[in-house]
Amino acid sequence: MNCVAHQSSGMWRHPRDRSASYNTLEYWTELAKLLERGTFDGIFIADVLGTYDVYGGTNEAAIRHGAQVPVNDPLMVIPAMALVTENLGFGVTAGTAYEHPYPFARRMSTLDHLTKGRIGWNVVTGYLPSAARNMGAEDQLEHDDRYDHADEYLEVLYKLWEGSWEDDAVVKDRERGVFTDPSKVHEIGHEGRHFKVPGIHISEPSPQRTPVIYQAGASKRGMSFAAENAEAIFVAAPTKETLKSTVARIRDALETAGRDRYAAKIYTLLTIVTDATPEKAQAKWEDFQSYASEEGALVFMSGWMGIDLSTYALDEPVGNVPSNAIQSVVANFVESAEEHGQEFTVGDIGRHGAIGGLGPYIVGSGEQIADQLQEWVEFTDVDGFNLAYAITPGTFEDVVEFVIPVLRERGVYPSEYEAGTLRQKLHGRGDKLPAEHKGASYRYDAAKGRSPARSSP
Template identity: 85%
Template sequence: MTRQIRFNAFDMNCVAHQSSGLWRHPDDRSASYKDLGYWTELAQLLERGTFDGIFIADVLGTYDVYGGSNEAAIRHAAQVPVNDPVLLISAMAHVTENLGFGVTAGTAYEHPYPFARRMSTLDHLTKGRVGWNVVTGYLPSAARNMGAEDQLEHDDRYDHADEYLEVLYKLWEGSWEDDAVIRDRESGVFTDPAKVHEIGHKGKHFTVPGIHISEPSPQRTPVIYQAGASPRGIAFAAGNAEAIFVAAPTKEVLTSTVKRIRDALEAAGRDRYSAKIYTLLTIITDETPEKAQAKYENYLSYASEEGALVFMSGWMGVDLSEFDLDEPVGNVKSNAIQSVIANFQESADRGREFTVRDIARHGAIGGLGPLIVGSGEQIADQLQEWVDEADVDGFNLAYAITPGTFEDIVNHVIPVLRERGAYPESYAEGTLRNKLHGRGDRLPEEHKGAGYRVQLAGEGPS
């Protein structure tokens, strides 16, 4: 049986997201990120292509590792300026019926109590089509602007996030019983107080004694997305994530990463396939291989290698301006995204050593993931090969230019995959969770969050 391939669109409420310099291209509309029409039109395009969703990244600081300042980031528009992703969702949901929305929000700088309400609100307004990409943060500039000298150490950030999720599960799953809202016009009782419970949480980082302020939404807990691929990040994902994003420079590294994640899911008492795994990828395609190659070369002429090094320095936590361009990336300690360095080191172990120059060229279009160029048929061949050999579920598709990259995929790649029976013709019914997993709208019983359901104040998971 042919395996179905899944797509997410990867975007950000900023200019040129992963492909620094491409905002200069005459066909790129990323500078329209401030216009609601850009987002609603993109959402309709993606729904026409039966994308699982649009995954919106976010940062709350500037990339200031490269050169020891944020000047290069500001000059190249390397994810600055950047606007809030949450405020886009309602408008995109209003013009679509099935598209999912994965919104990024960090655990470091907002208390879980108001955040729980914000996500419940979105889940209501989207009729259950919202997911939350859990990030612990990696930019020191964000920590400084929130009053700290630096961010917590890598593993400590995940310890903090563990309690953050515990508070949220208690609020979303355990505060309101399913039949608490009765709307009895005759008695005048809207909600039965006996069926709404205080959560009584008192932990190391948070004290939340009261009830969730919102009534239960279609999914209660939004679909949990997670992108950490370090050992601690994988452990966190194994306990919480329902969709996992990874970025690997080669198919061999991806295969190894996916196996580690699936093993961890199983070790956590979950099915190996209880989380969909999407890998970062940029596709440049056209009607023929020659047209696709010409398009790639045209895009590359607008790319900024310095802008790419700004990104890479921030992701790796290493100032790449201090290295010679032909110097290999050695064994360095990172307090940022540890999996980035680990992936390049694993590539070196497999015989492909990356220099700083390689990293700049590799990331100039599409960031941390690989770039593939070809006709729709050639792209489809490679996608099926990656899915079959690496055991990945689908692809988190970054753009070179927007919306042109996504339009090309919808027009040239998806029809080929559909002809081969390798891409969905339509959406499943129900919420985003059911569309992804086909097991209903609520967290499955084996998920740790389900253990907090309908329990009295102060009780932990059953």
């Protein structure tokens, strides 16, 4: 995240951590080069447009701990990282609640051009009430209403990205002095409940047209949204058993939406602490814990759950409390506790979430970590891991040094990238959306003189 403390609050104080340099290009370009050396699929940049002010009823604790504030725009750092890499993908978070889809469509097309087709968009509907207030609303929409709004938001984008310009619209005819054939550029004529967009997309088609769609909603409504749109899905599960069930539900939802069970890659949140030996890894973990902030973790958890955890005693069980924020957070903790015959307390949440946030963490040598990663994949059917960090870039340096060589030796991790765009690298089915994807239904059909999803030209 383009901030100091993404999920591991307090770790900016560690002597190996460089996150306080988040506001320099060098921080991002060096991280990108490191990840490409490790053949990572991509870097995923989260974002918020508000402060965490549920804990204690103010944002003072968030500000004090640097808990996702200050935070800069995630899209701005992508071109610099793209310039120093050739293959690394970029999944960038942007919300559907507070920006009109028309300028956003141009921004993503621009990034897809500049990265030569390596951009992905993590679709979020927003969950911080503070963001809603600063954008002129009393509060955010109710959970399911936000997804209804997002449905139309994506409809507008699909029409702009897929249906406005035909593939051969840009002719660059020097003799005739024609750069673009106007007959091959079409107004989308969208008029819906939330948006009215009559005109054309003002960017020419980019390598992927539509960026790779990422999504992280794990509620029932969020999963339905992801099943219709996502090509990569992020989940957070505290145990292998929980993850296996979550992956199966997502695969079923993809089929219900008329797609293949494996039409989307599923990545689970995980933090790795590793070193040359188990003893060194354990010592590193204990060192990290001495810097972690439990209060900072409770600031995050309060925002994610929509519950002011400062009003609870540290030994009080959290229980299953309804939330209009990320509903799956509470369910994950309760489910994990029940599996172990326990109840999670407020203090447990703070201690557990102080490093790595919502996901589990594993500690060990490179061989031990590789064993566990393979075991998770085989047991759960998950496609890969969304690696959070204790320190940055140190956590990623350790993974590249100690874990990836072991995985490569075992033949379960690539030594080089496939050619092509991010979509091609992830799915191996070409640069554009596959025909069965919802967005493909908005492509312009020259033979019919309209997009298939539209009733008239």
